[in-house]
Amino acid sequence: VTHIHSETSVPDHVVWSLFNTLFMNPCCLGFIAFAYSVKSRDRKMVGDLTGAQACASTAKCLNIWALTVGILVTTALTILSVIIFQAISQ
Incomplete structure (x- = not known):
């Protein structure tokens, strides 16, 4: 039997x-997301796939917040x- 991983x-x-x-770096969210990435x-x-998935999930959440803000x-x-500009020009 051959197991393919x-x-x-x-x-x-x-x-x-x-x-x-x-x-898009409000409140340094982009930099923190980069660190987690x-x-x-x-x-x-x-x-360590479990730890990698946890850090990737945190990075994704921070990226969404950074982009939105x-x-x-x-x-x-x-x-x-x-x-x-309109107020000044009048």
């Missing part, structure tokens, strides 16, 4: 975390800038 794919979200670190990748290389802040600042 399947590799469990654990996404580490490093690229998404790097994007959030560089562009690297930690997940390290644990995956060691063979970053988009909301950018939108609010854009709207505020337009309102101020």
Whole structure:
């Protein structure tokens, strides 16, 4: 009997975390997500899949929050800038 071991794919979200670190980094959420992503990748290389999945889940949650807050802040600042520009021009 031949047993074939399947590799469990654990996404580490490093690229998404790097994007959030560089562009959408409110309250350093992107940087913290990047740290968890690297930690997940390290644990995956060691063979600790449970720890890798836990760190990847935390990184994903932080990335979602960083992206959401970053988009909301950018939108609010854009709207505020337009309102101020219109008030000044009148």
